[in-house]
Amino acid sequence: MRTLKDAKVGETVTVLRLRGEGAVKRRIMDMGITKGVEIAVRKVAPLGDPMELNLRGYELSVRKADAEMIEIA
């Protein structure tokens, strides 16, 4: 299964589902990463982590460890 962590910079992907549960998952979903949303991967920070995303018209940064919970098409 591909996760957001594997997405390339410049790619636009659609979220299939989120793994995990509890606070971390809720926080990610609260920020707008929900089933079916389109995410553009903007860049990766200079030291390789975290990554910068564009979704729902704004910029969000997530760590790769968290991005691994997001399954994408």
Added chain:
Amino acid sequence: MGNWPGVTVEKKEGRLRGRKDVVIQDLPGIYSLSPYTLEEVVARDYLVGEKPDAILNIVDGTNIERNLYLTTQLIELGLPVVVAVNMMDLVRRNGDEIDLEKLGQALGCQVVSMSALKGEGGMAAAEKAVEAAVAGRAGELPHVFTGSVEHAVAHIEESVSGMVDAGYLRWYAIKLFERDEKVMESLRISPELADHLEAHIADCEAELDDDAESIVTNQRYAYIHGVVSRAVKKKAAAHSLTASDRIDRIVTNRVLALPIFAGIMFLIYAIAMGGWSVSIGTRGTDWANDVLFGEWVPGLFHSILTGVGVAEGTWLYGLIQDGIVAGVGAVLGFVPQILVLCFLLAILEDVGYMARVAFIMDRIFRRFGLSGKSFIPMLVATGCGVPGIMASRTIEQDRDRRMTIMTTGFIPCGAKMPIIGLFAGAVFGNSPLVAVSAFMIGIAAVVISGIMLKKFRIFAGEPAPFVMELPAYHAPAPGNVLRATWERGWSFIRRAGTVILLSSIILWFLMGYGFEGGSFGAVEDMNNSLLAAVGSAVAWIFYPLGWVGENAWKLTCATITGLIAKEEVVNFFGIAFNYAGEADLMEDASGLYPAIAAAFTGLNAYSFMIFNLLCAPCFAAMGAIKREMNNAKWTVGAIGYMCGFAYVVSMIVYQIGGLFTGETTFGVFTAVALVLLAGIIYLLVRKGYQGEAVRNLRSVSAAGI
């Protein structure tokens, strides 16, 4: 609302200008009403517990979809809500259009526009909120949920109606559907009712093949997406680059980000704390120390005091001039530097660069249990620990913030430089390695503490998700910047007037008075002062650190005086070793070298230096710790930890170093030092209290369902 660095994290209360009867409560910036973060719980306890008359929800017009997510939750509380769409100037400049009327109809509440940056519409929005509060009527709830979710929520509403305030019914029903533990507890749901509700929730989950929390979030965002696509016309295509993105292409660029970051940090350092002609902060502080508190204020007090008949040499003159004016002046002298620094940092915050700093630096700091946002406090602390500790305010994660506050004081600040200089010159033949090693020890103390503390339950737990919004860049608002600068500067000045004033008086008294020639009074020889008595009485504590012999009390007392301001250590040695020269010891302490060289060996000089670099910071910084921790236990804990860590490190250095130099022989304290060293190493390599494994397990087991 948002929670990127630089946004309110505490509640603030105020009154509406011109309307004395209207109280406005500013709540922490939040993204949701979930039960998982402190800010969200604070906000939600207030909204549910205190039943405000109306909610004014200020949303970012440039990022309306994500912002309306909270709005829909607020509306469900059943309170009158007014939505103010902020940053309308930017929305217009982007060529976007927001149909406020349509938005209001869809949400069932009043929607107005404003621009805090331009100062437009803020008052009008507040007036609307007052009107809504007076009318006291909430609009009709929007139909956020559909199908089986609405069905289940309606059932839950039926089951718990009568148990909760009618207005809040929908909110409670949704929270129960989400299995919100805090709400379940507060309602004291009986086991039978819980089973009944659980049946509805489980049915719905089975039908939609997802967990309840996710179902609610999904449907909420789907609803908002529908509303936004009807009411908002975006000029640019989705995911297209905005002006802010184009700036970011350079500022957080893979190659350029670090050099740009280093450049900006250097610039701030140069302007606020450096020693060049552009260093406004340093020049201000030099002026304050040399002229304002060096000549003018003492001169003024001299004329006032002699004017009212208090002659030089009397105890009252001594108390005011040597105790209060000198003590408080030493601290207030830092005000110009702090103001300049706070001003520059406030600009960076307001512009939106702080979030980028966290983005760039996160990788490094995460390794030792801190976050990217911890960098700024550490950097600032190389100048002065007080604004450094204050800068930790922008870290919204409680645990990270506390850890940053506890470790920021380890970084050698400007006032510790004279101590380092004194020993480098007197004992180590001016070796530049001494200063370098002092910095290294400071940084190592931060890293080691970070890794060690993370192993304890109180700092452990699942790593907080670093899910951070990168707000769009915008021009700084002069009002915001000046207010932030003043608030921080003033809190520093106020402390100088209280804690520092008091401690200056006490120390002046201890140093100047004692038993001499059989009677109590002002002493000629400081060896007879109360301070010397106190120092001698407690000097044994530092025996394992190698502070032995006839000078032991002087070292102890120097450390105590260092609490006023660290450079006082050097001044104290000046007095204690009967320095008779004319030179200002801050500028040139070489006259003191022979006495110091005679009193110290290389090893106990180093042990003394380390202890003073790492132990409790000056009173001003302790005050800052107290303010930022906002909790007596944590304040005492932080200062205690710093002293304890300093003590342990100095002891290890002296005892084990001494075996090599032949200064100590193997004894009880050597054994203790070895045990402590082993303990630190054990904590460093030991597996975390609750580490990555737990997190992975969770996601894996969930994926297996």
